[in-house]
Each structure stands twice: as C-alpha cells, then as structure tokens.
Amino acid sequence: MMRSLVFLLLVAVASARIYERCEWARVLKAHGMDGYRGHSLANWVCLSKWESSYDTMATNHNTDGTSDYGIFQINSRWWCDNGGTTANACNIKCNDLLSNDVSKAINCAKRVVRDPNGIGAWVAWRHHCQNRDLSSYVSGCNL
DSSP states (O other): OHHHHHHHHHHHHHHOOBOOHHHHHHHHHHTTOTTBTTBOHHHHHHHHHHHHTTBTTOEEEOTTSOEEETTTTEETTTTOBSSSSOOOTTOSBGGGGSSSOTHHHHHHHHHHHHSTTGGGGOHHHHHHTTTSOOGGGTTTSOO
C-alpha cells in the first residue's frame, strides 16, 4: 500500500508543469487572454506569477477551510467542486484545475473575471499587479 502511494505521488510530481514566463504568456495569448475583459496579457502573467509561480499543480489550503487550485489558484468556495459545499460557478472539479492541460483553468479564470469583482478577485493581483507597470512580465517574449 505504501509503495503504491509513493509511486502515485511521484507520478503527480512528475506531471507537474511549471511554465517559463514567456512560454506562459504565449499560451495565454493563444487562449485569447490578451485584452480579455480589458486586461492586458501582462496582467494575466503577473497574476499567475504571484498566485502560483506558473505552476499547474499549485494548491493552497486556506484558514477558512477552502482551497485554491492550479496556475490561477482558483478557490473552491465559489468556482470549483472539491467535494464540499461549493457554488461551482465554473462547473468543474477542482482537481481538473491541476492539469497540464490549462484550457480548463483558463476558461475558469475567464469566468472569474466576468464576476463583479473582476480580476480584483485575485488578492495577489491586487497586491502585486494593480496600478503598476507590468511591461516586464511580457518583455522579450516576442509576442
């Protein structure tokens, strides 16, 4: 049993994807995020940097009992189903946000930003990206 658990953990770690900054910017651009809801590509790259360090497998367990999942750190209370009480506005299982196929995470981020809080729903964006020069997040990426 323990050997199986160790193997599964190694497989999970091996499948984690941590993007390079420009690589992530290109993925976001390909998924229509540049200018989505009025937010530049640099905003999305900055947000992802500070939420997850571009890590598709990032998780954070919050003191309020909720968890944040994936490269955008999408919260389980409102946006995804982790088996608890949830609004599940993205209509997705939280574990689906922990995938190298980032299309589900990007689609959910698009749903989050359509909410009245917009991109401000992300604390890291408010603290590290809002009202700042974000040009360095996409500079040299040849976009």
